[in-house]
Each structure stands twice: as C-alpha cells, then as structure tokens.
Amino acid sequence: MADVSVAQRIRQLIVSGELEPGARVAEATIAERLGVSRTPVRNVIPALAAEGLLEPVGRRGYAVRRFSIEDSFRATELRCVLEGQAARAIAARGPEPVLIEALRAVLDEGDAIIAKERLIRDEQEAYAAMNMRFHTLIVDAACDALLAELIHRVYSVPFVSPGVVASTGIPAEEIPAVLQAGQRQHHAIVDAIEAGQPDLAEMLMRGHSAPARRTLGLDGPRGEVREVAL
Template identity: 65%
Template structure:
C-alpha cells in the first residue's frame, strides 16, 4: 500500500517544486512534510521504481529529468504490451482463478465509484486497485519475458498503473475519465472470461486513452510536468 508521504513527494515533483536534478534529502523532505525521516526513507526507493528519482551519490537520490512525451509514449507502449498479456491470458484454459481475482478488482472499483464522485482520499485506493488489476493480467499470462518488459516500461515516469495524479486534474473532471476506464476494465475481463483473445487484446490496447487523460497527458500545453 502506498503511503501518503510517497503521494506528496510525487506531487512536489509533478508540480515542479522539486525540479529535475534536485537532490532529494531525507531530512529536508521530512521537515517540509512535517513527518519523521522513516516514511520518507521508505518512499524514495518506490518513487525511484516509478522513474521519478535516480541514484545520486552514495545512497542518495535526485529528481530524474523527463518529458511529457516520455510519459505519453510510455503509456502507449505499456498498453500494447499489456494487450498481448490479455490476449495470452484469454487463450489459457486455466484462466478461471485469474478471472475471479479480476472480478474482485472490478468490485473494488465499483465500490469506489458508487457514490457518483471521487474525493482526494480515493486516490490511494484506486491506484492500489488499478495496479492489482493490471498486475493480475500480466502475471496471469505466465510469460516471464513479457512481464519483465512491462515492468521495464513502468520505470518511465507516470506509466505505472498505480500512479494516479488527482492533483493534476480537477476531481469533477477526473471522475468520468476514471469511470470510463473502469468500464473498459469490465469489458476486458468479459472478453478474457469468454475466451476471446482478439477482443481482449484490442480493448487493452485502447486502454491508454483514459490512462493518459487521468494524468492530464492529453493536455500537453496545459500541464506543468518537468520537461527537460
């Protein structure tokens, strides 16, 4: 489960408060956020896995330089690879248990959206559910090489499915975007369960649009992601 500290550090990077190349010191970040150094220390490696930080010196971190286009293209490539994973899973005769786990993810998402809107506190729950959904499909394909390639793409900033940036898009705008993406989740699972590899792959490949829109990546001139 992602910590609020990791979310807040990510926001500082996205907002440009922590600019590319900035050294990220545990003590300074802890003081800024009003927390102890321990949750900061735990959050930094996870943010490095997302591609937001890179090693700097001995056991240190710095904000990684990247462009909006990197994230845009990375999301496209992620969905192409995950489309193949969905295809392989849909063709497996033993996919039943995986489908059951995916249905559980759908129920979790349905519960988040049942109230007809989202609040800031939903960010962690949705990101966790979305990561679990995509990880379940990727692992369910049982293709180690494909899984490795997908996780390599996750290292591009804002490409990993657990990343949701509620601070970049107004909540009233992000709600229909996320609901649309979750409807796609339902259709993808239906195709996998029905044993329709072509349909499952096509739907997953098309899943990049709501992913980009939920991060504001479809509004390139309007957002302030670090661009170097």
C-alpha cells in the same frame, strides 16, 4: 502524516517543477518543507525511486529524475500494447475459471469505490491498489516470463505503473468520470477474455491507454496537480 500522504506530496513537488530535474532530495530539507519528521520521508524515498521519479546519486543519495509527461504517455501506450499481448494469450488458450473469479472480485471492489459521488484521496489510493491487482492478474496469467519482464521495465517510467497515482492537470471534479471510464474498460477486457475473444481482448487493452492523454494533462491547459490511477 501517513507515509502515503508524504509520497503523494513529494510526487506533486516533482511534477509541478518545485523540485527541479537533477535536484538532490535531502531528507531534512524535504521533511522541513512538508512539516513532517525525517522518518516518513526516509521511508518513501526508495518507493519513489522504484517508481522512476528519483534516481541514485553518489553513495546513498537520490536526485529528481529527468523525464517529461510526454515520455510517460508514450511509455503508457507501450505498456498497454504489451499488456494487450498478455490479454490475447489468455483469451486464446481459454482462461482458468479461478482467474475469471479473481478478476471479477477485483472489479467488484473497483465498482464499490467509484460508486461514491465524491472520491477522497484515500479512496483514489484504494482504486490505484485495485488497479494494480487487476493488471498484475492479467500479466501473471499470461505465463510469459519475457513479456512480464518487458512490462515491468516499462513500469519504471514515472507514472506508468498501474498502481501509481499519476499527478495530472485535470480538474478534481473530472477524476470520478476518468476512473469510471477506466473501470468500464476493465469490465470489457474481462468479458472478452472470458468469452475467448483474443482479438477483442487485445484491442481493448491497447485502447486502455487512451484516457492517459487527459489524465496526464496533455489535452488542454494544465492546472492544479491532481492524482488518478490508470
């Protein structure tokens, strides 16, 4: 089993509560539970800690971090406020053509992914990677070290980083529509930046947190754990 699939399954165990907050994450126990060797589990644990799902305990161990889905949503709102400042700064001074070219290339990649009627797990991961590149381009282009530091601090809250696949309670058939809505927002943000409209660019980026309530399972009953990137 690929490391990425092992990471996804551990995320699901954490969000579903099967791995309770404070529980130690033992490589051997998790590997046996997933039916894999200890190596892929060992490989993904540091990444899950970097995402904020795990926290160090003892000399070399990790435990499940205590957090709520509501915490993740509030942090996502804060992330989008901060990224809104980045988008405003770029639009206000006028974006470099090379930045717009890079953003459009990333958007083309995202468009190709969501054009498919059914998104399999690997394609959702590809969208998450594209999403991370999109947001990173904007944060880096703001050329504001303090702002970038604050944004990356918020990323440490579980499921807030744009490159993290967020486990949610939405039905699988709704995932393509959520990704399509997010992608439309991406296009609108780039259009505003390119047009030199700082107010609009900031507003659109701030509004990018709106789908998070649904994708994090805060609207309506939670069901089977699914994944989607914001």
